[in-house]
Amino acid sequence: MSIVFLNGEYLPQEQAKISPMDRGFLFGDGIYEVVPTYQGEAVGFIPHIERMQSGLASIGIQLDYTVEDWQKIIQTLIAKNESGNRGIYLHVSRGTDTKRAHAYPTGIEPTVFAFSFEIPPAPAPDKEGVKTFNVTSSEDLRWKRCNIKSTSLLGNVMHYQQSQDLGMQETILFNQQQELTEASSCNVFVVKNNVIATPALDNQLLPGVTRKLLLAILREHSSFKVEERVITMEEVRDADELWLTSSSKEVAPIITLDGTPVGNGSVGDVWLQAQALFSQYKYQY
Secondary structure (H helix, E strand, C coil): CCEEEECCEEEEHHHCCCCCCEHHHHHCCEEEEEEEEECCEECCHHHHHHHHHHHHHHCCCCCCCCHHHHHHHHHHHHHHCCCCEEEEEEEEECCECCCCCCCCCCCCCCEEEEEEEECCCCCCCCCCCCCCEEEEEEECCCCCCCCCCECCCHHHHHHHHHHHHCCCCEEEEECCCCEEEEECCCEEEEEECCEEEECCCCCCCCCCHHHHHHHHHHHHHCCCEEEECCCEHHHHHCCCEEEEEECCCEEEEEEEECCEECCCCCCCHHHHHHHHHHHHHHHHC
């Protein structure tokens, strides 16, 4: 039986009830995070909570939960559910009103929901065993506030489904200027001549926690040149290596883009070093 958290209570999942008038249901009006934990140890806990707090402030949801409150929720969910490797989903909506209206209502309390779910073991720096990705590309058709980790994910879902319909696993997105933004559910890194680059943060992409940790680790613990800058579609298609990064995938190698091999079509040596460093240092941030 899965135990979840809802508005200050821990209860069986099947007993957790949220009103259909909740603005998270009606409008996707909320913020979420997913924190991976391995044997009870969270990866990137502080950056995840900082991003959630920033997102809540961006859309005007006031919630008085502290970092310690979120830490207790995560630890309690781990303790009350099966041990091992668990993803912790944290969700805050604006709350439940008596009517459906676009304007932000006053006098309502946010809905806070969290649950845990089993995740695979942490990726290992192993060229033979790593899960590789075949991806497609598309013009980025989402809204212009992709830096907010909103629960309004339909644009991302539709782009992700593009890859699924083609028998692939992700869609890399480019803006109207043919510049890389991100993927439908991941950030993207490009490797050329041992230089590692990723798009600079702006409103077009999510400030990914794994992206943040990987950049910090590479800069502190490697000799690789690391760049955050505009990256063109031509550069992406000419890359030696392409990676996806996310909390669930960590650093994942892409081996084909639109049916064409990336580099020599195999997992790269730079990826191997980057994943090894991430595995070694990820709990320190």
